[in-house]
Amino acid sequence: MELTDLTISEIHNRLKKKEFSAKELCKAYLDRIEKEDKKIFSFLTVTKKLALSQAEKIDNLIAKREKLPILAGVPAAIKDIILVKDVRCTAGSKILENYTAIYDATVIKKLKTQGVVILGKTNLDEFAMGSSTENSAFFKTKNPHDLSRVPGGSSGGSAAAVAANLCTFALGTDTGGSIRQPASFCGIVGLKPTYGAVSRYGLIAFASSLDQIGPITKTVEDAKIVFDVIKGRDEMDSTSIGGGYDKGLGSPYRQVSKGYVTDKRYRNRLRNRQTLNNLRFGVPKEYFIEGMDPEVEEIIKEAIKKFETLGAKIEEISLPHTEYALPCYYIIAPSEASANLARYDAIRYGELKTQNSKVKTLIDYYFKIRGEGFGEEVRRRIMLGTYALSAGYYEAYYKRALKVRTLVKQDFEKAFQKVDLILTPVSPTPAFKLGERVLDPLKMYLSDIFTVPVNLAGLPAISIPAGKVKNKLPVGLQIIGQAFREEEIFKVASLFEEANL
Ligand code: GLN
Numbered sequence: 245m246e247l248t249d250l251t252i253s254e255i256h257n258r259l260k261k262k263e264f265s266a267k268e269l270c271k272a273y274l275d276r277i278e279k280e281d282k283k284i285f286s287f288l289t290v291t292k293k294l295a296l297s298q299a300e301k302i303d304n305l306i307a308k309r310e311k312l313p314i315l316a317g318v319p320a321a322i323k324d325i326i327l328v329k330d331v332r333c334t335a336g337s338k339i340l341e342n343y344t345a346i347y348d349a350t351v352i353k354k355l356k357t358q359g360v361v362i363l364g365k366t367n368l369d370e371f372a373m374g375s376s377t378e379n380s381a382f383f384k385t386k387n388p389h390d391l392s393r394v395p396g397g398s399s400g401g402s403a404a405a406v407a408a409n410l411c412t413f414a415l416g417t418d419t420g421g422s423i424r425q426p427a428s429f430c431g432i433v434g435l436k437p438t439y440g441a442v443s444r445y446g447l448i449a450f451a452s453s454l455d456q457i458g459p460i461t462k463t464v465e466d467a468k469i470v471f472d473v474i475k476g477r478d479e480m481d482s483t484s485i486g487g488g489y490d491k492g493l494g495s496p497y498r499q500v501s502k503g504y505v506t507d508k509r510y511r512n513r514l515r516n517r518q519t520l521n522n523l524r525f526g527v528p529k530e531y532f533i534e535g536m537d538p539e540v541e542e543i544i545k546e547a548i549k550k551f552e553t554l555g556a557k558i559e560e561i562s563l564p565h566t567e568y569a570l571p572c573y574y575i576i577a578p579s580e581a582s583a584n585l586a587r588y589d590a591i592r593y594g595e596l597k598t599q600n601s602k603v604k605t606l607i608d609y610y611f612k613i614r615g616e617g618f619g620e621e622v623r624r625r626i627m628l629g630t631y632a633l634s635a636g637y638y639e640a641y642y643k644r645a646l647k648v649r650t651l652v653k654q655d656f657e658k659a660f661q662k663v664d665l666i667l668t669p670v671s672p673t674p675a676f677k678l679g680e681r682v683l684d685p686l687k688m689y690l691s692d693i694f695t696v697p698v699n700l701a702g703l704p705a706i707s708i709p710a711g712k713v714k715n716k717l718p719v720g721l722q723i724i725g726q727a728f729r730e731e732e733i734f735k736v737a738s739l740f741e742e743a744n745l
Contacts, residue, residue: 266317316359339617343594349446366401396426421695428720439702443478526561582629
């Protein structure tokens with residue numbers, strides 16, 4: 245077994261036993277990145293110096309026999325939309341090509357406090373808009389399982405890096421599926437936490453009411469370890485919630501949402517921890533749609549049967565507004581994006597070298613710089629969002645989309661009165677070929693049809709490997725939980741993971 249194959253707890257135990265040093269581990273990854281990333285293209289920036297100096301600090305701690313935090317010395321990669329102080333942060337965009345972050349995002353601060361070794365920043369769709377990482381302004385990342393296919397997106401660089409053993413874990417972001425869908429395509433684990441569970445401070449905003457940072461890992465246990473480190477209330481993000489998480493009081497959901505099952509019922513169901521006995525799982529009938537890859541459907545149905553053999557009660561449920569989720573998302577997300585991206589003009593955040601120019605007025609300058617600095621998809625979204633928010637259209641589009649969002653959320657609330665968790669596919673197909681969908685944005689948007697409703701409702705969901713199409717292309721199963729009950733998701737996901745080995 246190679247050093248780069250290890251999981252977080254394996255690294256932790258073996259570092260403590262001094263079987264290898266943090267520096268050796270770090271170098272093993274850096275060497276592997278140098279060799280393998282020529283084929284995968286997952287890193288936009290490799291922070292070799294930073295990584296080695298962090299590893300050295302951990303080796304000093306070990307030499308002094310100090311207590312090691314669980315993530316100490318563990319090499320990680322960070323999606324290049326999360327700020328790491330003094331490291332370039334591009335968001336996959338030309339307009340930020342020369343921007344260097346001046347502070348650490350809260351999640352990065354937390355990782356650094358643990359002693360994580362940051363190997364570098366990973367490729368993504370520009371401003372996280374996309375499902376294949378092909379919208380990066382720099383290069384296209386390849387799926388490690390088949391180099392002619394996409395790794396998914398927008399956190400495609402992070403997912404490919406984890407799948408190719410170029411880091412132990414990575415951070416991604418998920419606005420409409422960007423952690424779960426690439427995790428599914430790359431055969432690994434990805435968690436989209438409850439909205440508000442993880443601070444967004446220092447995350448370059450795409451759609452602020454949907455964005456969440458989460459872990460991309462090789463195992464469910466690793467996802468839990470990373471999530472436990474990055475979650476919690478942060479005074480720099482007013483939408484972050486600590487409550488029960490920070491005080492160890494269990495779910496704080498009573499303070500923020502009504503209508504879910506009572507705590508008593510929840511506790512009863514959790515009593516039997518080692519099996520799925522007593523837990524009820526809903527399978528929404530709207531999630532098995534026409535046009536879905538038959539092999540994906542079969543793998544998901546098999547996985548659901550496995551849950552049954554583990555003692556779970558499976559029942560069909562209905563989430564009747566599912567078909568409106570995608571159109572609703574494509575009004576809300578671009579609207580928020582059009583406001584969030586208004587600040588980029590290559591003056592305030594990093595300069596952009598333009599071909600010299602005949603620019604005379606400020607307006608000319610803005611047309612030129614934003615025309616050259618943003619890619620096609622980003623421009624499309626800014627226009628869509630600006631239109632949906634404009635006087636006269638606001639009521640018809642944006643306001644109506646907000647109402648539909650409430651209906652989607654209520655679908656889940658009703659379902660969770662009957663079931664504890666929900667099982668669905670992550671995406672209707674396995675990883676598609678590079679180039680296959682770039683010219684057809686609507687087809688590209690469809691790959692998030694099963695992930696987007698979860699963001700609209702603010703719920704937590706995980707993608708875990710369920711099987712492979714043609715013995716080669718991974719397929720993920722999605723487990724959706726109730727707000728702030730990631731714990732329960734981890735529990736059932738690791739039971740399935742074990743049974744599926
Ligand atoms: N693919 C979706 C989009 O393009 C979701 C992206 C994301 O979750 N960041 O908006």
